Amino acid sequence: MTPTPISPVEPAVYRSRAEEVYAQLKRDVAEFKLVPGDRFTENEISERLGVSRTPVRQALTRLQQEGYVEVLFRSGWRVLPFDFDQFEQLYDLRMVLETTAAHRLCEGGAGAAAPHIQINHQLLDDLIAIWLVPVAQRSTDTLQVAQWDEEFHCALVRAAGNTEMARVHSDVTERIRIIRRLDFTKQARITATYDEHAKILKAIRSRRGDQAAMLLRAHIQASQAEVRKITLHQVHVARQVGQSPAT
Incomplete structure (x- = not known):
């Protein structure tokens, strides 16, 4: 039996959800729902927004590159102070x-x-x-x-x-x-x-x-x-x- 190919739509779905999570977390920072110094885990964000950890991790990595959050060794993420x-x-x-x-x-x-x-x-x-x-x-x-x-x-x-x-x-x-x-x-x-x-x-x-x-x-x-x-x-x-x- 020929194996079923992986749908090419799946990466696009993850990208779309990652964009949504990114936009929401950035709003949370802008509206001070996430205050500089706040700590959180990927699981907490996943549960709050009702998405899997993959788009959450992608969104957080993008926010990290932009200087809004940092990853903490074995203890989740932290919102950085405004630079x-x-x-x-x-x-x-x-x-x-x-x-x-x-x-x-x-x-x-x-x-x-x-x-x-x-x-x-x-x-x-x-x-x-x-x-x-x-x-x-x-x-x-x-x-x-x-x-x-x-x-x-x-x-x-x-x-x-x-x-x-x-x-x-x-x-x-x-x-x-x-x-x-x-x-x-x-x-x-x-x-x-x-x-x-x-x-x-x-x-x-x-x-x-x-x-x-x-x-x-x-x-x-x-x-x-x-x-x-x-x-x-x-x-x-x-x-x-x-x-x-x-x-």
Whole structure:
């Protein structure tokens, strides 16, 4: 009898489940359901998420490579503290990329100082349609604004026409997303984001490169400071809750 071949679907299923587990664990870290210092085993994650250990191990290995967890010899896994030095470096790189993109956006295109730079004007028009709106039409949905904010900064770099810059910026964006989303937990920060994005777009539209870069730098620095403050506070609160006796 000819042996039944192993279904080629099985590895894909494991990859799909590993992606789901990876996304869930990353959310748990971002939402402080897993606090830096927490220890857990693969079995605990498997039981909680209702999956086998194989996709759990794959997901944890990926998170280990990204610096979120570490494996402990014979005693499971541990959530690592946030590496703020690394985040500072990533924010510095992000600032360089975005301010460079702002200058390119103001210099490129037909009739500009550097016509060889191909600007994607449709991307800019799409951003204007979202951010240059009357106050009454602004979104107050924190999740939506957080997503739009990330897309705003990515679109600015993509619109500048340098695919390698956009690729590096996309990688940086992915790596800081876990803390960056915390910037929109307060309404005041949403209002500030609308105001600051509008000023940046107006400067770009008027081809004022130095002003656009200055506004972008200040905007990113303000967000960076707010995120660090909120992250430290949230970690402290999560630890206090975890240490509270059961009622």
